[in-house]
Amino acid sequence: MDNLVNNYGWWLLALVLIAAEMLAPGYFLLWIGIAAGVMGLVTLVVPGLPGIAQAVLFGLLAIAACLVYWKFIRPVAEQRDDQPLLNRRGAQLVGQRFVLAEAIVNGRGRVKVGDSEWLAEGPDLPVGSEVEVVSVSGTTLRVESRNG
Structure with missing residues (x-):
């Protein structure tokens, strides 16, 4: 039951972060929310993972998710922009x-x-x-x- 609360806690955090992204768009909360969702899956697969290990792993996943966005996804999205000078x-x-x-x-x-x-x-x-x-x-x- 304790592990179930852990899973739901991470998934709830993921939903809150992704919802916050809709209110204040900037893409970073989305990727941190995805990292929280992945943590929900990790705690499902590794049920006895200590809290400190979860926190460290979450931090690393959040950084990795933001780097993936910044290095790979953002440049592709900018190239597809049909009006790159719209707000410039x-x-x-x-x-x-x-x-x-x-x-x-x-x-x-x-x-x-x-x-x-x-x-x-x-x-x-x-x-x-x-x-x-x-x-x-x-x-x-x-x-x-x-x-x-």
């Missing part, structure tokens, strides 16, 4: 051309992007010059001149 607006602007809304003086100015303006860094240029975004650093666009 600045990165979406690289290669696009815009007009300066404010002259670049001493390397800094502003670029009109849609209905907003972004900080721009690049060579000194007058208002109205066409520039191309070559990179992004935070909310600052690095631009080069594209005027003929």
Whole structure:
């Protein structure tokens, strides 16, 4: 009966962690929850496993599960992403051309992007010059001149 409580305890922990993953997504609670589920199976197969051994094994399984996710599953999931720049607006602007809304003086100015303006860094240029975004650093666009 004592072993039955051990098994259910690990499985209950697994369910709680996986449910918590649904409330606060980030993938790590899912993998730690899977490790807790595996511990439920381990205590079923090895009924007399001491508590300290269970705790150590659980820690190792949790680390291993997170490493498997980080090294093998996450890269595959990122490659399958059909919109990798969806939440990276600045990165979406690289290669696009815009007009300066404010002259670049001493390397800094502003670029009109849609209905907003972004900080721009690049060579000194007058208002109205066409520039191309070559990179992004935070909310600052690095631009080069594209005027003929």
